[in-house]
Each structure stands twice: as C-alpha cells, then as structure tokens.
Amino acid sequence: MGILDSKIPSGPLADKWTKHKNDINLVNPANKRNIDIIVVGTGLAGGAAAATLAELGYNVKTFCYQDSPRRAHSIAAQGGINAAKNYQGDGDSNYRLFYDTIKGGDYRSREGNVYRLAEVSGNIIDQCVAQGVPFAREYGGMLDNRSFGGVLVSRTFYAKGQTGQQLLLGAYSAMNRQINRGKIQAYNRHEMMDLVLVDGKARGIIARDLVSGEIERHSAHAVVLATGGYGNVFFLSTNAMGSNVMAAWRAHRKGAFFANPCFTQIHPTCIPVSGDHQSKLTLMSESLRNDGRIWVPKKKEDAIAIREGKLKPTELSEEDRDYYLERRYPAFGNLVPRDVASRAAKERCDAGFGVNKTGEAVFLDFASAIERYGKEKALTSGIKNPDKATITKLGEEVVEAKYGNLFQMYEKIVDQNPYKTPMMIYPAVHYTMGGLWVDYNLQTTIPGCYAAGEANFSDHGANRLGASALMQGLADGYFVLPYTIGDYLSDDIRTGAIPTDSKEFDEAEQQVRDRMEKLMSGSGIHSVDYYHKKLGKIMWNKCGMARNEKELKEAIKEISELRKDFWENVKITGTIDSKNQELEKAGRVADFLELGELFAKDALHRNESCGGHFREEYQTEEGEALRDDKNFKYVAAWEYKGEPKDAELHKEDLVYENIELKTRSYK
Numbered sequence: 235m236g237i238l239d240s241k242i243p244s245g246p247l248a249d250k251w252t253k254h255k256n257d258i259n260l261v262n263p264a265n266k267r268n269i270d271i272i273v274v275g276t277g278l279a280g281g282a283a284a285a286t287l288a289e290l291g292y293n294v295k296t297f298c299y300q301d302s303p304r305r306a307h308s309i310a311a312q313g314g315i316n317a318a319k320n321y322q323g324d325g326d327s328n329y330r331l332f333y334d335t336i337k338g339g340d341y342r343s344r345e346g347n348v349y350r351l352a353e354v355s356g357n358i359i360d361q362c363v364a365q366g367v368p369f370a371r372e373y374g375g376m377l378d379n380r381s382f383g384g385v386l387v388s389r390t391f392y393a394k395g396q397t398g399q400q401l402l403l404g405a406y407s408a409m410n411r412q413i414n415r416g417k418i419q420a421y422n423r424h425e426m427m428d429l430v431l432v433d434g435k436a437r438g439i440i441a442r443d444l445v446s447g448e449i450e451r452h453s454a455h456a457v458v459l460a461t462g463g464y465g466n467v468f469f470l471s472t473n474a475m476g477s478n479v480m481a482a483w484r485a486h487r488k489g490a491f492f493a494n495p496c497f498t499q500i501h502p503t504c505i506p507v508s509g510d511h512q513s514k515l516t517l518m519s520e521s522l523r524n525d526g527r528i529w530v531p532k533k534k535e536d537a538i539a540i541r542e543g544k545l546k547p548t549e550l551s552e553e554d555r556d557y558y559l560e561r562r563y564p565a566f567g568n569l570v571p572r573d574v575a576s577r578a579a580k581e582r583c584d585a586g587f588g589v590n591k592t593g594e595a596v597f598l599d600f601a602s603a604i605e606r607y608g609k610e611k612a613l614t615s616g617i618k619n620p621d622k623a624t625i626t627k628l629g630e631e632v633v634e635a636k637y638g639n640l641f642q643m644y645e646k647i648v649d650q651n652p653y654k655t656p657m658m659i660y661p662a663v664h665y666t667m668g669g670l671w672v673d674y675n676l677q678t679t680i681p682g683c684y685a686a687g688e689a690n691f692s693d694h695g696a697n698r699l700g701a702s703a704l705m706q707g708l709a710d711g712y713f714v715l716p717y718t719i720g721d722y723l724s725d726d727i728r729t730g731a732i733p734t735d736s737k738e739f740d741e742a743e744q745q746v747r748d749r750m751e752k753l754m755s756g757s758g759i760h761s762v763d764y765y766h767k768k769l770g771k772i773m774w775n776k777c778g779m780a781r782n783e784k785e786l787k788e789a790i791k792e793i794s795e796l797r798k799d800f801w802e803n804v805k806i807t808g809t810i811d812s813k814n815q816e817l818e819k820a821g822r823v824a825d826f827l828e829l830g831e832l833f834a835k836d837a838l839h840r841n842e843s844c845g846g847h848f849r850e851e852y853q854t855e856e857g858e859a860l861r862d863d864k865n866f867k868y869v870a871a872w873e874y875k876g877e878p879k880d881a882e883l884h885k886e887d888l889v890y891e892n893i894e895l896k897t898r899s900y901k
C-alpha cells in the first residue's frame with residue numbers, strides 16, 4: 235500500500251496557489267509552438283482547456299464522440315455555477331465557499347485544491363461574461379444569484395435553466411477562434427480507444443473515427459482527459475446517454491490510479507422511474523428547491539389514497555402535510571445538500587409515505603412560492619386587494635420566468651401541470667465524485683496524462699454541492715491546467731514531434747483491434763443493452779443510496795459473473811470497419827462492467843458512511859452518515875492489477891490544517 239504525493243504546495247492556505255504559480259516552470263511562447271497537446275473531451279472542462287492552451291500557443295488536437303463539442307453532456311447543466319463574488323452582500327467569501335465545499339463533501343476532499351477552486355471562482359464569471367454568456371441579471375443590471383444546497387448564501391450564477399448550454403457556447407466560441415487560427419485541430423465523432431505510453435509517459439492516443447470505423451494514431455507531448463463522469467454505470471441516470479468511462483478506464487488500465495470510485499451523487503429531485511422500458515432519467519434542477527417545498531402526507535392512509543388516485547395532493551390540508559426537510563433540518567430546510575435530501579426522501583418512501591404508484595416519489599410543491607410571488611407582484615404593480623385568481627396568475631408568471639423551461643420539460647414527460655399540482659420527484663444517479671486520481675497539477679499517476687472536470691476526483695470529496703461541477707470544470711480548464719501543464723512540458727521543449735510509427739503505437743493499435751474482434755466474436759445471445767440494464771440493476775439495488783457488506787459482496791460476485799457472460803455471449807451486429815453504434819456501446823459497457831466491480835470493492839472497503847457513500851452499518855441514531863475519521867480520512871486510489879478484484883489500494887491521507895473536522899450538521 236503506497237503513499238501518494240498530492241504535491242500540495244506548502245505555506246498558508248490562501249497563498250498556496252499564488253506561490254505555486256510563481257514556483258513552477260514555464261514554457262516560453264516560441265517553444266509552445268513546438269509542443270502538441272491532445273485534449274480528449276470538449277465539454278466545459280475540455281473545451282475551456284483546449285481554447286486556453288491554444289490561445290497560449292500550444293498546438294492542440296481535440297477529440298469528442300459527438301458531432302460537435304456543443305453536444306457535450308455539459309449542455310444539460312441547468313441550475314447554475316457558483317462563485318464567491320458576494321454580489322448579494324450576504325457574507326460570502328472565498329473562505330466560505332471553501333468551507334461549504336469541504337463540509338459539503340463530508341471532509342473527504344483536499345483543502346489546497348478546494349481553496350484554489352474558491353479563489354478562481356470569481357475569474358470564471360468574469361471570463362464567461364467577457365465571452366458573452368447571458369447570465370441572468372437583476373432589474374438594475376447586476377448579475378443575479380440564487381441559492382443551492384448546503385450553503386447559507388446566494389452565490390449561484392445562472393442563465394435561466396440552461397446554464398450549461400450557455401457556458402458551453404462560450405467555451406465553444408473560444409475554441410472556434412482557435413480552430414479558425416489553426417491552433418486547434420478538432421476531431422469530432424472520434425472516440426479515444428486507448429492511451430499510448432512511450433517510456434512511461436503519455437504520448438498519444440488510439441482513436442476510432444466513429445463514422446468510417448477507421449482506427450487512427452495521434453501523438454502529442456501530453457494528453458488531457460476531460461471525458462466526463464461515469465454515472466451511466468447505473469444504466470439509468472440523469473447523464474447523457476453517451477456518457478461513459480472508456481477513456482478514463484483505458485488510462486486506468488495503463489497505470490492511472492482510480493480514486494474513490496464509489497463516491498456517487500444521487501440527486502434528490504429527478505422525475506421518478508416509470509418502468510423497465512426507460513433508458514434515461516430526467517433531472518429537475520436543484521434550483522427549484524429555492525422555491526419548491528418538499529413534502530409527503532403525514533398519514534399513511536393519505537399517502538395510500540393519493541397513490542390510488544382517490545385523493546389529490548392539492549386537497550390535503552397544511553396540517554396533514556409533512557415538510558420533512560424543514561422539520562428535520564430547520565437551518566437549511568429544503569436546501570440541505572443532495573445526499574441528505576436524497577436519503578431523507580428514501581427514508582419517507584421506505585416508511586410507506588411515497589406518493590406515486592410505485593411508492594417511490596415525494597412532492598415538490600410551488601403553491602406557496604406562487605402565492606408569495608403573486609402577492610409581491612400585485613403590490614409592486616399597484617394592484618389593490620387582488621383576488622386569489624389574480625395572485626395565482628401573477629405568481630405563476632414569476633415562477634415561469636425563473637424556471638419556465640423546467641416546468642415545461644416536466645409537463646411534457648409526466649403530462650401533469652406543475653403550476654397546478656405539485657411535481658413528483660425521486661432521487662436518481664447524477665454525478666460521480668470519484669474519477670482519475672490527480673495531484674495538485676491535475677496530473678494522473680501517468681506522467682504527461684492529465685485529467686480535468688468530472689473525469690478527475692479532485693475537489694468534491696464524498697458529496698458535491700450543487701452548481702460546483704461547472705465551477706470545477708471551468709476552473710480546471712481555464713485557470714488551473716493551462717498553468718500547471720507548462721511545468722511538465724518545460725522538459726519537452728527539445729523533444730520534437732512524437733512519431734506514431736513506433737512499436738508502442740503498433741502495440742496499442744493492435745490491442746484495440748484485438749479487443750474489438752473479441753467483442754464481435756460473442757455467441758450473439760444477448761444485446762449490449764441487456765447487459766447494461768442488468769449491471770445497472772445490480773448497481774442501484776446493491777451499490778446505490780444505501781449499501782451494506784452483504785449486498786456489496788453479492789454485487790462483486792454478480793458483476794464479475796455478468797462480465798464473463800458478456801464477453802461470451804454479447805451480440806453485436808455490423809462490422810468493425812464501418813459505422814457501428816452497437817460496437818461503440820459494447821466497448822463502453824465492457825469498461826462499465828470492470829468499473830462496476832471496482833466501485834463495489836471500494837464501497838465495501840470503506841467501513842464508514844460519508845456524503846453520498848452510505849453504509850447502513852455506519853449511521854447515527856437519527857439515520858445520518860457516521861464518518862470514521864480515524865481510519866478513513868483518506869482518498870482511496872486504486873491501481874490496476876488485472877481483474878478488478880486484484881486492484882491494489884493506495885491511500886492519500888487528507889490533511890486538515892484550516893478546518894476543524896466536525897460531524898456534519900445542517901440543523
């Protein structure tokens with residue numbers, strides 16, 4: 235069991251990043267022109283990194299499997315992006331953002347990284363405004379903010395319910411400028427199939443052109459993986475259908491340690507599962523918890539009547555409703571962090587208070603917000619003694635202006651009008667805090683291989699606070715990686731172009747071809763989706779919101795058996811040398827089948843509960859997560875050793891010098 239060096243700079247917390255930037259090596263502008271960088275993934279993290287590295291003068295090649303960077307999963311981000319600007323004058327500061335994030339992650343993230351994140355958060359907003367990102371503004375023209383879970387200030391910048399889309403358009407415009415200058419060569423509809431190492435350093439990738447099926451070799455002096463999260467290991471998640479772990483997993487198999495794979499975020503406000511036919515879940519943004527109140531009936535008989543369609547939720551009086559988050563967590567109320575809100579919803583539903591047909595849903599109700607906003611609007615519009623209908627109409631207009639697209643999405647999917655009846659929501663897999671282990675420079679354990687955005691494990695510990703993934707992805711891409719990668723590349727100014735006709739590229743390409751041949755040679759009994767769904771069920775039932783030793787052991791066994799069956803019996807139509815979406819899916823599911831087992835192994839070894847990792851054996855009397863700081867205050871980084879069961883654990887001890895370790899409380 236080795237010890238990992240996180241390379242966190244010494245010195246006071248607030249000076250670390252500045253000191254580091256002053257200390258690390260630089261590459262002069264003329265030499266940058268001789269250095270090539272591959273950026274795999276052009277979502278917010280990769281798009282930002284690629285544009286910035288190219289602007290600095292490096293030659294950048296980008297890769298994404300969609301037909302355009304604009305289609306990266308980042309586009310789905312709804313609610314907003316955090317920054318410690320303190321525009322509201324409500325007491326925000328870099329320290330508070332840092333503190334909230336460490337506490338939100340249940341004291342399982344690095345102080346140095348998180349403070350840096352808070353420090354650059356304000357720059358992100360300035361950068362995006364300069365790019366023309368249309369953040370929401372208040373009447374006077376100032377950028378508006380709203381609140382997200384786990385904090386007591388308003389620091390979330392947003393663009394209606396489409397923040398990710400607008401930010402991505404900003405990053406994509408910045409990329410386009412560089413494409414136009416010839417500094418970025420963009421390879422869309424290309425999938426990275428493997429990482430190529432030369433003398434132990436990352437020197438390129440093997441990619442497949444997803445349209446022609448052709449296998450290509452691409453070399454560079456460094457490779458950045460910004461390939462997103464792996465929530466789709468659960469099959470059903472809020473992630474885009476294509477989100478996968480392939481690039482990160484291929485790097486893991488080549489020596490990059492995989493950190494905290496079991497740290498997964500289950501988001502409390504998603505549209506509940508409707509049946510086995512489904513392939514995707516839909517998020518209702520956390521921003522809705524600013525105004526929506528979460529409740530279930532107080533009495534079981536009312537819950538049953540609602541489930542059976544004999545009682546409408548709007549008919550239930552206030553006294554008969556249990557606003558359980560407001561009851562249990564008065565200080566944070568409906569805006570407790572996601573892990574806390576998800577567990578509380580599960581607790582109520584398991585106790586028999588669920589409100590949809592399957593008993594797995596709670597209400598998210600906007601009636602009081604509509605009334606409050608309606609009265610305020612009537613007052614500011616000079617309407618005296620407005621009647622109920624006028625108040626409702628005005629209130630609904632305000633709510634529509636804030637969340638209109640989300641309400642519309644809900645109505646389209648559920649066929650109920652959420653202005654008139656409460657939404658029904660339930661937790662769903664949403665984000666993965668685990669990922670490739672990186673040091674302070676965002677370098678993995680493979681020299682020259684970097685990871686950014688959701689693909690790395692870096693800043694969120696055991697639970698990510700809402701609106702901080704966009705912050706981290708853009709911090710990594712615009713403000714961290716462009717500095718730190720230079721430190722490594724300063725050794726490469728005389729290396730010259732990396733040839734692709736070496737034995738290392740030959741071998742890597744052959745491995746990719748052999749793997750595809752093996753996939754195609756299955757006996758053809760079951761489809762790829764059959765295996766993915768089965769894996770998802772095991773993950774959700776045994777590695778989901780609540781985990782225990784017995785079920786985790788069962789999961790490990792079942793996943794390993796499923797993987798064997800997959801390789802023997804999977805059915806893939808078409809050919810290798812042409813467009814083949816079944817083959818694409820199969821490659822991704824094959825990696826999920828390995829990751830899933832490591833995930834369960836990681837969850838099994840962590841004999842504590844923290845953040846989103848809830849082990850039923852370790853909980854307080856009130857059902858809250860019970861950490862074990864004495865034995866588990868570390869990052870678990872797994873080294874590939876063949877089968878997932880043989881992965882070797884390395885620990886990075888987490889040092890808290892600026893924050894006192896406490897039991898996390900949101901009461």
Ligand SMILES: Cc1cc2nc3c(=O)[nH]c(=O)nc-3n(C[C@H](O)[C@H](O)[C@H](O)COP(=O)(O)OP(=O)(O)OC[C@H]3O[C@@H](n4cnc5c(N)ncnc54)[C@H](O)[C@@H]3O)c2cc1C
Nearest residue numbers: 275276277278279299308311313314426462687688703704
């Ligand atoms: C519905 C939803 C709403 C969200 N809302 C918010 C929010 O309001 N605020 C917030 O902070 N966060 C939010 N998040 C989380 C946030 O959107 C993501 O964590 C973030 O966008 C991830 O960005 P990324 O750049 O790391 O990865 P992605 O945007 O997932 O991009 C991954 C890129 O990698 C490429 N790629 C992957 N594998 C390969 C491969 N093998 N070869 C080539 N290319 C590859 C893809 O093509 C893509 O370009 C939300 C998430 C969801 C699911």
